[in-house]
Amino acid sequence: MSDTVQANAQALLTEVEKVTAVILPEPMAEVVPLEEASAPQAEEIRKRMAEVDLANTQSIISFGSAAQAELQVISQAMLQDVKNKDVGPAGDSLRKIVTTIRGFGADELDLRREASWWERLLGRAAPFAEFVAKYEEVQAQIDRITSELLTHEHTLLKDIKSLDILYEKTLTFYNELALYIAAGEAKLAETDSVTIPAKEAEVAAAPEADQVMKAQELRDLRAARDDLERRVHDLRLTRQVTMQSLPSIRLVQENDKSLVTKINSTLVNTVPLWETQLAQAVTIQRSKEAAQAVREANDLTNELLKSNAENLQQANKVVREEMERGVFDIxxxxxxxxxxxxxxxxxxxxxxxxxxxxxxxxxxxxxxxxxxxxxxxxxxxxxxxxxxxx
Known part of the structure; x- marks a missing residue:
């Protein structure tokens, strides 16, 4: 692994620890009615009640939709970011680097090992040059994959931060829905207890010529009330779905955090250890080759000494026999x-x-x-x- 990649991975360690240490808040369990709300909450509920105009159908249809606007902006930005990604999954890179390390088998290139039947058939040995070439190839693959892992780590950190924002906005939307639901229910209660009875009294007290018009207004009021009730029901369903999305966001985020931690640990600790082991394998192989060369030199020296001694013995025998012979043999x-x-x-x-x-x-x-x-x-x-x- 290059020094630059390792330095960048080490520099990201603090940020990884900071990101993984973030604890997300829990959502509220129940909708607090206006009667039980605290003074600040009651004030917020009344503000949202003021958004409802039973005489304006559009205000009922759009009731609570403003809370989702910012959440949609964050979600769309994240989706666009996902579309623009041109990198593969980080898990693939981790599996790839493990496969690369597993592919480097020092035993297969051991000069002292017994040759396989295929090598004996081809008359081919595994020279040290092939071992070094294999090591250099693996080292290049590790450098490339670690660079990819660092890119994945940056991307995942960005995703985790984006998910933090998305979670916070979703939680805000979830709490906003609770306020809108409380406001809607309070508005419904007010309509049922005050507005509709007042309109009914107004219809009853109206002159006969105006009763038809007043009765139509009463029907419109009741239809608007029913629309508001359906809208509040939809908001409850939306809140339920939003509550389900919160743990999903946290689960994805926790997975990303685990993967970031694993990637950083791989870059900072595991890969240098692997490279050390690979370097040791090359050194050991080189030592074996040197030892083999020394052994062959020693064997040659011993063979020469033995051969020279034998030749000396034979030559001495011939010379001494010739020396002991007369000019003519008897x-x-x-x-x-x-x-x-x-x-x-x-x-x-x-x-x-x-x-x-x-x-x-x-x-x-x-x-x-x-x-x-x-x-x-x-x-x-x-x-x-x-x-x-x-």
Missing amino acids: ETVKAANATLIATINESLAIADEGKARRARAEEELVKMEAELRDTLAAARARQITPAASA
Whole structure:
């Protein structure tokens, strides 16, 4: 929440307390008759009785209507103000800010939590940047909604003050109706007990030529009296309806007062607490990320130390083994000597075998040469013998 909104909400706290501390007066229960009224009330009743002219029908019809004029002005002004409002209900804003806070789930963006199957399927984690972006979005929504709440608070305070005025004017109208009803009833009693009997006596005493006219005046007087009685009855009904509207006004006003108190408490106390908790959530998340980074660095350091130790052990083993070896391995020398001996023996064996093969070859050559001589000699002897026979 911005500092301006919070300062304005704090400044309105005194006004809210003043408005909610107003106690509205209670209406009078019964109409006080002229005979039982106090001197000031009796004077007011007589003033209203003077407004009635039984010879003037319009005065009877309008009897008591003047009391409602100012009340109508106040009511119409309030209705016009309601028509001109372009803001939504304050309760919606309160629900909206609660929904916004509920929508910020730190657990959903916890880097240490186990990833959901959907995140594992997409191969997507919840980086700290998303957490901060979510926090900034919620913070912006809170700023906007708190500004709306402050506007609602101003509007409701204005409505409460207007309802105070409306209640006072309605109560004044209600009390005025009591005076008019008392005046009407007193006028009716006066008409029944004085005016009509006087007119009846006047009709009876009138000459025969004027009796018809006087009788018509008497009928008109009685008709006017009946009109006044009906008007007084209407005023009683109006007073009853007005009495019912008074608690309705108070109920609406009390609801507005409760809502103003809730809004102001939300702006002054609850929202800063929420923002503190959100800031703590971001700080905690940042601490978790830092701790994770430190843990990964420590793990890497331990892995490097372990790997270097193992590499050192292996390298030392190779180096020491090479250092302890001679120029030639005895096994290699023995193998080479055995190979050399085998080679010499193989060479001697091959030489002996070649010598034997050559000896056998010479014998074969001698044999083949003897066989060839014998064969040639036999062929020559065959050629000489036939010639001699011839």
